Amino acid sequence: MSDLLVTNNLTKVFKSYTAVNNVNLHVEKGDVYGFIGQNGAGKTTTIRLILSLLKPTAGYVELFGDKVTNNNIYSYLRRIGAMIEMPGFYLNLTGQENLDIHRIMMGIDDKSSIERALNIVKLNEAKDKKVKNYSLGMKQRLGIARTLLHDPELLILDEPTNGLDPKGIIEIRDLIIDISKNQGKTIMISSHILNEVEKMVNKVGIINKGKMLAEVEKDEIQKRCKKSLLYKVDDLKKAVDIINSKQINIDKIVMQSDGFLVNVTDENVNSVITKILVENNIMVKESKIVTSSLEDYFMELTEMESV
Amino acid sequence: MRRLVYLELVKLKKSSMNVILLAITVLPILLIIVQYVVKDGKKVFFSTVSANNTIISMSIFSVVIIVANYIIAREYKERTLIYLFITPKSKTKILLSKYILLFLIILVLGALSFGTLMIANFFINGITSKVLAKLLGAWLIGTVMFFLLTSVVVYVALLRGDFISSLLISLVFFMFTCPFMFKNNYYIFPNLIPIVTVSNFLNINKIKSMDYIRSFSILGVVFIVFLYLSIHRFNRKE
Numbered sequence: 047m048s049d050l051l052v053t054n055n056l057t058k059v060f061k062s063y064t065a066v067n068n069v070n071l072h073v074e075k076g077d078v079y080g081f082i083g084q085n086g087a088g089k090t091t092t093i094r095l096i097l098s099l100l101k102p103t104a105g106y107v108e109l110f111g112d113k114v115t116n117n118n119i120y121s122y123l124r125r126i127g128a129m130i131e132m133p134g135f136y137l138n139l140t141g142q143e144n145l146d147i148h149r150i151m152m153g154i155d156d157k158s159s160i161e162r163a164l165n166i167v168k169l170n171e172a173k174d175k176k177v178k179n180y181s182l183g184m185k186q187r188l189g190i191a192r193t194l195l196h197d198p199e200l201l202i203l204d205e206p207t208n209g210l211d212p213k214g215i216i217e218i219r220d221l222i223i224d225i226s227k228n229q230g231k232t233i234m235i236s237s238h239i240l241n242e243v244e245k246m247v248n249k250v251g252i253i254n255k256g257k258m259l260a261e262v263e264k265d266e267i268q269k270r271c272k273k274s275l276l277y278k279v280d281d282l283k284k285a286v287d288i289i290n291s292k293q294i295n296i297d298k299i300v301m302q303s304d305g306f307l308v309n310v311t312d313e314n315v316n317s318v319i320t321k322i323l324v325e326n327n328i329m330v331k332e333s334k335i336v337t338s339s340l341e342d343y344f345m346e347l348t349e350m351e352s353v
Numbered sequence: 354m355r356r357l358v359y360l361e362l363v364k365l366k367k368s369s370m371n372v373i374l375l376a377i378t379v380l381p382i383l384l385i386i387v388q389y390v391v392k393d394g395k396k397v398f399f400s401t402v403s404a405n406n407t408i409i410s411m412s413i414f415s416v417v418i419i420v421a422n423y424i425i426a427r428e429y430k431e432r433t434l435i436y437l438f439i440t441p442k443s444k445t446k447i448l449l450s451k452y453i454l455l456f457l458i459i460l461v462l463g464a465l466s467f468g469t470l471m472i473a474n475f476f477i478n479g480i481t482s483k484v485l486a487k488l489l490g491a492w493l494i495g496t497v498m499f500f501l502l503t504s505v506v507v508y509v510a511l512l513r514g515d516f517i518s519s520l521l522i523s524l525v526f527f528m529f530t531c532p533f534m535f536k537n538n539y540y541i542f543p544n545l546i547p548i549v550t551v552s553n554f555l556n557i558n559k560i561k562s563m564d565y566i567r568s569f570s571i572l573g574v575v576f577i578v579f580l581y582l583s584i585h586r587f588n589r590k591e
Contacts, residue, residue: 060591097439101590120441128439134432138368147360151440176367192436 048075048111050200050232051096055105058091065091067256068105073200073234073249078226080247081236082344088256089236090131093204097128110199124152127198129206133189137178141169141188144177145195152196163191166229167221183214190221194229201225201233207242215242222246240344254348275316277323278305278332285328294318307336357442357450358457361424365454370423374416378462381405381412382469389477398477399484402470403555407534409466410495410548413459417499418523420458421506424451426516448507448587452580455503460496467492491551494565498547501572504579505544511586540568543575 051073058066066088073079083089094100096107098119107114109122135144145160164170167187172180180188186206193201206222207215223246225231237243243250244264251261279285286299286306297309308319316333323330365371385408389401428434437447467488474480474488506523513519530542539545546568 099435099438099590120443123439123441126439130435130439132432134434134436136364136427136433137431139364139366143363143366147363148436148440150356150360151437151442153441 050075050110052108056095056102057104058095059103064256069258071251071261075232077232077249078247079234080243080250081234082240082243082250083253084238087253089253090204093202125198126200127193128202129189129193130204133185135177140174140176142173145192148192148195154196159195163194166194167191182209186218201231203235205237219246252344274336275308275310276305276334276336280329285323288326292322354446357446358453361450361454374420377412377416378465381408382466386473398474406552406555407548410551413463413499416462417503418506421455421503422510422516422520425507425510426519429514444588445584448584456500459499463492463496487555491554494554495547495551498572501576502544504576504583508579508583511583540571543571546572
């Protein structure tokens, strides 16, 4: 697959503060790329650099295979739909009028593009309402409609679920999944809500304190993620003592308030442990496999970075 | 560029700012008519207009300050500027379209002011070609001169990025300099040049004004300098 977006040692220094430090990211055609990091990690600054809203201190951006310069950026902006932080609108105008302004700014003659974009984000019924009367979720959806208006190849969405309630987050998440699957767009989505990103993306870039810590396929993360077995038993201390005394292929045991967690490399150990517990008259109330998430992977990386 | 100016007009649609602008423009005219009816009924209407011309000029300049601040600062407040910048339109053209809109607004509101006075004059004393020429001339001189000051206000609005603070800076400066209007060296503050020039054009010889070439030259230089600064500021990438 070809790279639609590449950054090469992208760096941005504000006076003495390095907001983005040698960031290299690669978004391929068809990707749903999760750009994750805590607040202030450098996500929005990186996106602003990609869109030429900021001037890099060092490094450069490649879009659609070409190095971006001040002279050619306008031609690439036609092929990108972007939503940066909170979507901004003219509050005295309706949703449709706001999209019409963007349509003309993008140089699109086809007025039906507005209807089409509103249909995708399911905002057709509210198109004649003034934006000042929209809820935050509706504004986010209208913002996504604006990014789709000119049928771009690449969507860049900066924190699209920011400030939304759980229902709103699910709506936006489903919308992004729908756009990716049914519209065939390449999407770069930045967020600090890791478990939300995890459900949408196929690749993640993890940024912390301006540095790119890792860029991996989601499948790769799942392979790397450790598996654990959780047991809830009637006599916790006795159970842990017995397991510790046996020669079983396990990494370590972690005591919890209502059970214990065993880190394993082989899931088949489960039947061995259960058998031992039953033979020693310990009642197993519950046993299940727990897989560590993107969040755990993220925490592991950022903690390593701190050390 | 025509489409960009059209978009600037669309952005003002259904805005409460239109009512404010209209009120600031129309109120001084109404006051002049009321003053004539109550106090100067026996005089010629045009003499009341001439005597109160400074109020009209000041109201037009207030409109310039308010509207210029509004069309710039709202793009920051409503976070729309960033979305203009990620379109394939040049930033300079976007800014120039705002200047053209400002020119059109000054032209229309000036026409409303002087047109209303012309109509009132027609019904009260009938209209002579001399009065017609004076009012038309005052409108055209005022429009061009006030427009030449817009780049200063736009630059302040771009520096501040906030409607209230940039409005206060511009209005306070304007009010502070007002007393200099009656001094011979009033041109030190170019914002007073249109007011004094229009007043003199309407035969109010309280102040000796400069000739038109010098007045337009000073305002022209101010316009070009601040236009350059505002374009530079608008295109600036941190």
